[in-house]
Every structure is written in structure tokens, then in C-alpha cells.
Amino acid sequence: MARDLPIGNGNVLINFDAAYNIRDMYFPLVGQENQSSDHLSHFGVWCQEQFFWIDHPEVSKKLNYLQDSLVTNAECTHERLGLRMLLRDGVDVQQNVFLRKVRVENLFDAERTVKLYFHLDLQIYGNGIGDTIFFDPELSSLVFYKGHRYLTLSCLSPDEVKAGPSGYATGQKGIHGLEGTWRDAEDGHLGGNPIAQGSVDGIIELTMTLPPKSTKEAWFWICFGRSKQEVERLERLLRTATPQALLQRTHDHWVKWVNRDQHQLSLLKPDLDSFYKRSLLITRTNLDNRGAVVAANDSDILKFAKDSYSYMWPRDGALVSHALDRAGYHELARKFFDFCIKVLSPEGYLMHKYNPDGSVGSSWHPWVNAQGAKQLAIQEDETALVLYAMWHHHKLAGTIEQSRNDYEQFVKPAADFLVHYRDASGLPLPSYDLWEERYGVLAFTVASVYAGLVAASRFAEYHQDKARAIYYADKAAQVKKAADQQLYAPDQKRFLRALFWNQEKQSYVPDYTLDMSMYGLFDFGLFEREDPRMVTTMQLLKEKLWVNTEIGGIARYENDYYHQVTKDVAKVPGNPWFICTLWYAEWLVASSKTVNDLTEAENLMRWAIKHALPSGVMAEQVHPFTGVPMSVSPLTWSHASFIKVTQEYLSKLKQLTSKDITQPIDASEDKVLEPVIH
Template structure:
């Protein structure tokens, strides 16, 4: 089930499923240590007329955020039981506290007693072995702990004047046939067991009296800490400051943060402007405060391979940081580059992916080739793109004068690796592609290596390292020359995706498969956008990769097998991906010669908005026939792609207006200068 409505503060990240159940609770690192590990935490309501959990089919929902913020705005209604609920959830920007404000409305014309239930099913440290839960009478909270991880679950009703919960239960779950304490709530009576250990869960109750046609307000919260003293301090602070003040400051913080962007967003249509800002906010939820930009934190993907997307891929991180830099969020990118600087191997390359704490992540890239000889288990574009985006980071932030340490510690070793990791023709040696599926010489990788070497040359020139400036520029030109000679097919009149080494023939063989990632040839500056070969390639890409269903969108490549749902390749070459569709929009923007061509790009941006969840969350890909989100959700790269394409669109839109204004002025001048008969 797709994840939705991520909220967080860089230490804590909360994800929900489509029914508004909490599914993921990451702490103390975004993407590492999922304290709930996809286990469902329930929220329920008891009335004398009946009981329901929030995911019951009778509960109608509208899942969204408050505008320009990371505070949820979720409306739920149960018509038969006469209740309406408005949820406002957020993670405090200063303390590691999840806050839930609930306004519940009675539609019946009589006073009613109701009971609200908040249940937590935790897997502390990501597993359910040896957890403890107990009721703390001083805190009036349930306390969960194991090792150096502590969480509290508490509630409060200002309208009732109640600072205490009205009931609780702790118990075991998933063993001895026990389902969990949530079952104890369905009759409106909690058992009150004060402590449990092992595989455990817990639930609290808040009883309120609803006036006829009236409303009440109830608060729930979860504190996250590394010691009992820390959560006790947070509980005292929260009750002093008040949860309302915390949620308000959180809302205000995000509204101010997202409106720092210096782009002239007023030129955009309202829905594009709003979606651009939503993409910035959602991207922020997947960034850890220590610099790791995480690809996705949807634990539902664990069902496929017992692994997740909760890693920092240097390529994804570099492209996300580039979009953030262009928006002016330099401090986030700075932490990412510091992360990469620490992660860099002595040989000058970055590994496949990393855990949020900086350790090397899991990998499926072998260290030996088909002949049993050693090969590097890397994707070379990940190293190259970090150099490329680092250069733009310093240019945009105006910090080139402070870039000497980056140049010495990151750029030189990485650029030296790129310069040496090439064959006699000048092409980069084989590595894995950006899709992590094939080992060869990819157009995307070659383009990124060229861009990385050009960036390194510019760094060297700035720091008056003249020998390296010439050296890196020369190597970049060799890459470009080799790419023009070997990555273009005269027969097809277009560029090719890659070259694969044939071990029997001891030679490269071309791969003519059209791949959306070939947009990198122009985007990273290897091939001019006006080059007829590039134009032919992009036109062929659109023809071959467009999904010919009511959903539309662009697939990754011909006959994409990942989550494949149709073998009718002519109609569905693969599932439509947000990033691929937006890459093509980037091409249209870059090559647009008229407002009509620019409109085609805007249509693809609107496609992304239409196929996101109502909250604005974009998955990795969508189902080609239903449009339902597939794979992980949200994918940080999807949102970064929308951010970048919007920036490109704005720039081109302003250019078009200036051209139109100039043409109008020229025409006016010509008219004035016409001879009078």
C-alpha cells in the first residue's frame, strides 16, 4: 500500500498508508531504524452506537496537508455513526515529538460519550525482540523502550480539562495466537495491564463527552528519545509549552521555509506553483539532518526482496541537491556534500549506496566479471555527478572562495579517478547503469563523466591549479570525442543507449534500446540540444517510450521488466515513471521555439500533478492502466525532478516573454520608421 503524507523534522519521519494508519516511524535517523517496521498502528473510536477503526470502509477520508506546510489536514466522516473528525498531525521542528490534534464533531442531536483509542505496534530498533512497554503513572503515559531507544504515548483533552488518559492496555502480539491490545478496545473496555515485554504493543484511551451537534478537541503525542531522562524532559516541556503552541510553530516554520524560494512563482499557474512547493516540502522529509538524502522510506517494498530504498544513492542525492541549490536551500546541499566527502573511498570513487549513518549500504553489484576477474561494483555516474553538482552548488551559493577543502578532499581524488578510469579510446570503462541492471558503457554515465571532468577543470581554474585545469579539460574532450564516435549510430540516425563488452569477441557491441536516461546527453552538456542527432534521438524516444493507454507518461526503456504489468510492448513499453516523463518535459523546455512547444512541456508537468496522490505525493511509477502508484512512494527523485523542471520552465517562460516583448517593440519601431506616402 502506497505511503502518503510524510511528516518529519530530519530526525523523526512518520509515514501513513492510504487509510491514514501510521506505518513507518523512523528515529533517530531518517531512513534508519524504522521503529514500527510496517506494522500497523490503529486509531479507533467507540460510541454507544458502535465502534470503528479509522481504516473501516464506512469511514470516508480526504487526505491532504495544510497549504505550504508539513502539517496534515485530514477529514474523516462516519455517516452512520454521526461523527466527523479533522486531524492535524505534525512533527515538531525543535523537539522529537509527533503531535496529533483531533477535532471531533457530533452530528447527532443528543449528547454522547465517546472513547478515542490510539494504538502503537512498535518494533524497536527495527525488530520486535525484547521490547518493553509499561504504564508510567507520573507521566500518565505508556513508555516503550529497548536499549537506547525510548518512546512515550500520551493524550490530553483541553475541552474536558483532562490531562490524564482514561484507560490503557499493554500486552503481547504476534505470539501465542495474540493479535494485540487493539482488539481489547473494540468493546470500549481496556484491561489495564501495566507492563509487558517481548513482542509487545500498547493502546491508550481518552474519553470525552460530545454535546449535541457539538465538537471537542483532543491531543495525542509520541515523544522520541535515547534515554528515560530525555523523554521525561520532553513530556514536561510539552505540557508546559502546550501541544498547540508546538504544532503552531511547526506550521509557521514550514510556511516560512517553503516560501524562501527566490523564483518568480507568481508566473506559474496556481496548481503548478502549489505542487512545486509541495515537492520541496516532501523532498525535505526524506533528508536526514546529518546530510543523507534518502531515495524513499516506504517500508512496503520490503515484501519484494527484504530490502528497501532507505539508502543514500550518491546519484539521487546529487540531483536532488542540485534542485535544492537552484531553489536556494544551500544548507541542505552543503550537508550532503560533507556526507559524500566522508564517504569517498581512498581510490576516489563513491560506492553503490550508503546507509543514513554513513556506512556502506547493501548491494547486488558483483566484484567479479563473467571471466572471474575483478571489476568495480560501482555506478560511475554517482561519483561524477557529485563533482558536477558541487561546482554548481558553490556557484549558486556564492561560496567558491570557501571551496578549497572540497577541491582538495573531494574534487581532486574523484576527478583523478574519472580521468584514469577510461579505455584507450577515451570512453569511461564499464560500470553499472543508473538503473542498476546492466554493466557496460552507458550514454548517461558517459555524459555525467564528461560533466564531472568539466566541473573539475573549472574548480582547478578557480583555485589557480593550472596543470589540473588543462588536464581535466583535456580528458573531458577525449570523452566527448569518443562518445561522438562510438555512441552514435549512423544506421539508426540516433544515439545508442550503451556499449556492452562481448567477452568472446573481445569487443564492444552496441545496445540500440531507447532509454529515457539518454536525455542526459544534452542535459549534462555533452551534446548540443540543437544537434540534429540529439533531436532525432529524443523524437524516437518519445515515439517508442510513450505509454499508449489512458494514463500516458513515459516508460524508462523498451520492455522494462521492473514491476511489469503488460507484455504488449507496442502499447505499454513499460510502466510510466514520473522522472522519465519529466525528463522529456525538460527536453521540450530546452528546445522550445514557441509557446506551443512550451505548452507541451507544461502538459507533462500537469500529467505529474494529475497522477500524484491527492496530497501531492509522487511514487516512483504508476500503473499503466489504473494510474495507481507502484513501487515506493514518495520517491525523492520524482519530486526533485518536478522541482528542476519547474525551474527550467520558469526560466524559459521568462525568456519567451522577453522575446515576445522585443519582437513587439521591433515591430513598433519598424512601423514608426515606415516612409509616409
């Protein structure tokens, strides 16, 4: 089930499913240590007529955020039982506290007693072995703990003077046929067991009396800490500063934060403006405060391969950080580059992926080839793109004079690796592609290596390292020349996806598969937008990769097998991906000569909006026949792609509508790198 409405503060991340159940609860790092591990935590309501859980089919829902914020706005109505609830959830921006405000409306013309039940099914440290839960009478809270992880669950009723539940229960679940304490709530009375250990869960009850046709507000919260003393401090804070004050400051913070963007968003139509801001906010939820840009934190993918997307891929991180840099959020990009400096290998390359704490993540890239010889288990574009993004980070942030440490610790070792990891022709040696599926010399990788070496040359030039400036520029030119000679198919008048080594022939063989990542040849400046070969390539990509169903969108490549739903590849070459569709939109923006030319790109941007969830969350891909989210949701890269194409759209719109349009549109390789600052 797709994850919706993520909320967080860079230390705590909470994900809901489509029914508004809490599914993921990350702490103390975004993407690492899922304290709930996809176990469902319930929220229920008892009234004298009937009990129901929030995911009951009779509960109609409108799930969204408050405008320009990371505070949710979930409207839930049970018409037959005459109850309407408005849930507003957020993670405090200063403290590691989850806050829930519940506004309950009695639709009947009679006084009623209503009980609310908040249940937590935790897997502390990501597993349910050796957890403890107990009721603390001093805090009037349920306390969960194991090792250095503590969580408390508390509430405040509008009918009570002080915080505390009207009932609670602790117990075991998943063993001995026990489903969990949530079952104990369905009769409107909790047993009050004070402690349990092992595989445990717990639930608290909040009671209120509602006069006829009236509304009242109640509060729940969860405190996160590394010790009992830490959660006790947070509980005291909630009882003095009040949960309302914390939720309000959280709302105000995000409204102010997202409106810091340095682009003239007033030029956008309202739907594009709103979705752009929502993409910025959703992107922020997947950024850990220590610098990891996490790809996705949807634990539902565990069912597919017993692994997740909760890793920091340097490629994703570089492109996300670049989009944030262009928007003016330089402090977030800076943390990412510091992360990369710390994890760079002594040889000058970055690994496949990393855990949010900086340790090397899981991988399926082998260290030997089919002949048993050593090969590097890397995707070279990941190293190159960090170089590329780092240079433009300093340009955009105006901090190039402070880049000496980056130059010494990252730029030189990484650029030297790119230089030496090439064959005699100048092409990069084989590595894994950006899709992590094949080992060869990929067009996307070649373009990124070129861009990385150009960036390194500019760093060297600024720091008056003249020999290296010339050296890196010369090697970049060699990459370009080799690509021009070997990655072009004259008979088809377009570029190749890749070259793969043929052991028997002892030479490269061309791969003619059309792959949307070939857009990188233009995006990273290896070939000019006006190059007829580039134009033909992009036209063919659109023609062959467009999904010919009512859903539409663009697939990754011909006959994409990942989550494939049909073998009719002539009609559906693969599932439509947000990033691929938005890449083509970016090409259209770059190619536009008039304002009217931007219409097709704008339509593709709206395609992304249409196929996002109502909250604005974009998955990795969508089903080609139903449009439902597939794979992980949200995918940080999808949102960064929307951010970037919107920035390109705005920049081109300003150029085309300016009074002086007699000058040609800038076609330099920096055209995708500089935002319009206002």
C-alpha cells in the same frame, strides 16, 4: 499500500498509508531504524452506537496537508454514526515529538460520550525482540523502550485538567495467537495491564463528553529519545509549552520555509505553483539532518525483495541537491556534500549506496565478472554527478571562495578516479548503469563523467591549479570525442544507449535499446540541444517509450521488466515513470522557441500532478492501466524532477516573455544549472 502524507523534521519521519494508519516511524535518522517496520498502528473511535477503526469502509476521508506546510489535514466522517473528525498531525520542527490534534464533531442532536483510541505497534531498532512497554504513573504515559531508544505515548482530553489517558493496555502480539492490544479496545474498555515485554504493543484511551451538535478538540503525542530522561524532558515540555503551540510553530515554520524559494513563482499557474511547493516539502521529509538524501522510505517494498529504498544513492542525492540549490536551499545541499566527502573511498569513487549513518548499504553489484576477474561494484555516474552538482552548488550559493576544502578532499581524488577509469579511446570503463541492472558503458554515465570532469576543471581553474585545469578539461574533451565516435549509430542517425563488452570478440557491441536516460547526453552538456542527432534521439524516445493507454506517460526503456504488468510491450514498453516523463518535459522546455511551444511540456507536468496522490505524493512509477502508485511512494527523485523542470519552465518563460527576445536563447551547458534569482 502506497505511503501518503509524510511528515518529519530530519530526525523523525512518520509515514501514513492510504487509509491514514501510521506505518513507518523512523528515528533517530530518516531512513534508518524504522521503529514500526510496516506494522500497522491503529486509531479507533468508540461511541454507544458502535466502535470503528479509522480504516473502516464507512469512514469517508479527504487526506491532504494544510497549504504550504507539513501539517496534515485529514477529514474523516462516519455519517451513520454521526461523527466527523479532523486530524492534524505534524512533527515538531525543534523537538522530536509527533503531535496529533483531533477535532471531534457530534452530528447528532443528543449528548454523547466518545472515546478515542491511539494504538502503537512498535519494532524498536527495526525488530520486535526484547521490547518493553509499561505505564508510567508519573508521566501518565505509555513508555516503550529497548537499549538506547525510548518512546512515550500520551494524550490530553478537553474534559481533563491534566494530561493522561482514561485507560490503557499493554500486551504481546504476534505470538501465542495474540493479535495485539488494539483488539481490547473494540468493546470500549481497556484491561489496564501495566507492563509487557518481548513482542509488544500498547494502546491508550481518551474520553470526552460531547453536547448535542458540538465540537471538541483532543490531543495525542509521541516523544522520541535516546534515554528515559530525554523523553521525560519532552513530556514536561508538552505540559508547559502545550501541544497547540508546538503544532502552530511547526505549521508556521514550513510555510515560511517553502516560500523562501528564489524563483518568481507568481508567473506559474496556481496548480503548478502549489505542486512545486508541495514537491519541495515532500522532498524535505526524506532528507536526514546529517546529510543523507534518502531515496524513499516506503517499507511496503519490503514485501518485494526484503530490502528497502531507505538508502542514500549518491546519484539521486546529487540531483536532488542540485534542484534544492537552484531553489536557494543551499544549507541542505551543503550537508549532502559533507556526507559525500566523509564516505568517499580512498580510490576516489563512491559506492553503490549508503545507509543514512554513512555506512555502506546493501548491494547486488558483484566484485567479479563472468570470467572471475575483479571489477568495481559501482555506478560511476554517482561519483561524477556529485562533482557536477558540487561545482554548481558553490556557484549558486556564492561560496566558491570557500571551496578549497571541497577541492582538496573530494574534487581532486574523484576527478583523478574519473580520469584513470577510462579506456584507451577516452571512454569510461564499464560500470553499472543508473538503473542498477547492467554493466557496460552507458550513455548516461558517459555524459555524467564528461560533466564531472568539466566541473573539476573549473574548480582547478578557480583555485589556480593551472596544470589540473588543463588536464581535466583535456580529458573531458577526450570523453566527448570518444562518445561522438562510438555512441552514435549512423545508420539510425541517433545515439546508442550503451556499449557492452563482448568477451569472444574482445570488443564492444552496441546496444540499440531506447532508454529515456539517454536524455542525459543533452542535459549534462555532452551534446548540444540543436544537434540533429540529439533531436532525432529524443523524438524516437518519445515515440517508442510513450505508454499507449489511457494513463500515458513515458517508460524507462523498451521492455522494462521491473514491476512489469503486461508483455504487450508494443503498447506498454514499461510502466510510466514520473522522472522519465518529466525528463522529456525538460527537453521540450529547452527546445521551445515561443511561449506556445511550452504547452506540451506543461501538459506533461500536469500529467505528473494528475497521477500523484491527492496529497501531492508521487511514487516511482504508476500502473499503466489503472494509474495507481507502484513500487515506492513517495520517491524523492520524482519530486526533485518536478522541481527542476518547473525551474526550467520558469526560466524559459521569462526569456520568451521578456521585452528583448531578439537574442537567441542561451544554449550553453549551464542552461540547466542556473535559476533565475529574484
